[in-house]
Amino acid sequence: MEQNKGFHVAVLGATGAVGQQMIETLGEKNFPIEKLTLLSSARSAGKKVHFKGEELVVQEATPDSFAGVDIALFSAGGGVSKEMATHAVSHGAVVVDNTSAFRMDENVPLIVPEVNEEDMHKHQGIIANPNCSTIQMVVSLEPIRQKYGLNKVIVSTYQAVSGSGAAAVEELNEQTKAIMNNEPYEPAILPVKSDKKHYQIAFNAIPQIDKFTENGFTFEEMKMINETKKIMNHPDLQVAATCVRLPVATGHSESVYFEIGEDFVSAEEIKELLKNAPGVVLQDDPENQIYPMPADCVGKSDVFVGRIRKDLDNPKGFHMWVVSDNLLKGAAWNSVQIAESLINLGLVK
């Protein structure tokens, strides 16, 4: 990265779970910042946030908040993104949007830098950050697709509640305490705050993330299906997903079955490939019980892969287990990585 210039970076949604992680990640990764502007709704404006020893006051986002901003990281909900993105772009900022507002827009690149960084050249002011559960999967599958081809993916997810925001984590904690103390607790947030019914998440598994679409899949499942094809530039890839919420605070896990284009590849060859893949850490030693787990991935930027084994029937089929911190590689870190790529590719003024 060029370190000779600092950039004016704005974070919209600065007080949310992902916004907070974005600010931390910008600091930890020493992102070249000249000025950091923190923006939120009127409700959260005035809150104070620490960044590299300084105390910054969060301001209410308005159309003029983006004057002079080079890079704007958005994570304040799809509605806010749709409202604010054009203002930011008209002020000359490049928007890295972490909501689903623009992901499937054909004029908006959907980027995981390890997979399709070159698609960023086509940007028209907005670059979309994919859904958390999609990112970790494509990071692990792309090296395989490049070397052996990829025809089919069937994924079942084990997703953490922080994907639903900080209030959902609070609900998990309070509900767990209540159950341990035999006290009543009325679920109000999970599985989907704005949906009709809410269910217990503590000591349970809820097979609903986001609302249902008409075909019986949820929006979360359709995001994994459609975004994977777009990121990999592989419209014919067959993808199916079942998305499930677990009583885990942070760290998404995925049981991934995939079929490659060749017959005679061994699990060892897939392991060797992923051992050297960008953004991937291989944790695969069954004899010593080494495999990824969500409790181990929290606070780490990488995608952890293990339990790689060849299907017993289909010579093209494999199974693996993929774990990552959904707030980092699944959101904040991937957004900051996109911002880094913008600089490295000379795509930001």
Next chain:
Amino acid sequence: MEQNKGFHVAVLGATGAVGQQMIETLGEKNFPIEKLTLLSSARSAGKKVHFKGEELVVQEATPDSFAGVDIALFSAGGGVSKEMATHAVSHGAVVVDNTSAFRMDENVPLIVPEVNEEDMHKHQGIIANPNCSTIQMVVSLEPIRQKYGLNKVIVSTYQAVSGSGAAAVEELNEQTKAIMNNEPYEPAILPVKSDKKHYQIAFNAIPQIDKFTENGFTFEEMKMINETKKIMNHPDLQVAATCVRLPVATGHSESVYFEIGEDFVSAEEIKELLKNAPGVVLQDDPENQIYPMPADCVGKSDVFVGRIRKDLDNPKGFHMWVVSDNLLKGAAWNSVQIAESLINLGLVK
């Protein structure tokens, strides 16, 4: 069931998690019992158990404990089963064994009454009860196989800790309390008590159930693969499994992808079929957020199925979500059902 005769029933492993459920289930289902003998290791002998208002004393199991016993329900570990089964059989008892000791023995029928009750006619004194995660899956798949054929199954499980016994449930509870109180807790039981390493289960997901086999699959996964083929009398069925332990006390969930033998079957037709299938309760109404969850299945004998939808690429492919109480249909209730079938089919003297 004939109600005109009572049987002498023995429960071996009477103080364990499944043994306790067997005794409760025998009572709840009004099993025709003339005499109930409760057996255990020397360590647990002397404990008192209530059955239908009576207090029974658990006795140490010896080769002669089975004199006069008609039906012996075994759930005290594979080693004990191997030691005691021949003694029970030589005394004229029929053994219903809930361990993995005899499941793949070609002379031992492996029975889920809704699926292959007729295989019981071949018994030579021992009938095996399948693995918990296998049972609920085959109950949901068999009606589909019968009507449309079945070529392929890929399952990812979400399994409860009670599958590892009462001590594992205690570990989940104590560990959860410790984490909520920021106190240290050293895991000692999960994922596999006799394996080298133990990991946190509270707020985590562990992709290991039972030990690993040489092909990279665990024994639990190989049980699901091999037992499914045997129970369905379908050696060519392609089955793959990834088995994961969750911080849930009771209730196994499964994300099941399957391919049938026909192209033009709708999800509605599969739902209609399962609505009327033995042992199955359909809970499938996405618009009203109706789907099975482990927290709702505890204490119920049925297999709950929902989220049935057609694959978006393969016209033969479907996805569904299957939940059941692993201690009941997955163990105690299936064993008692086998005992009921023994009587109904006239296979016990």
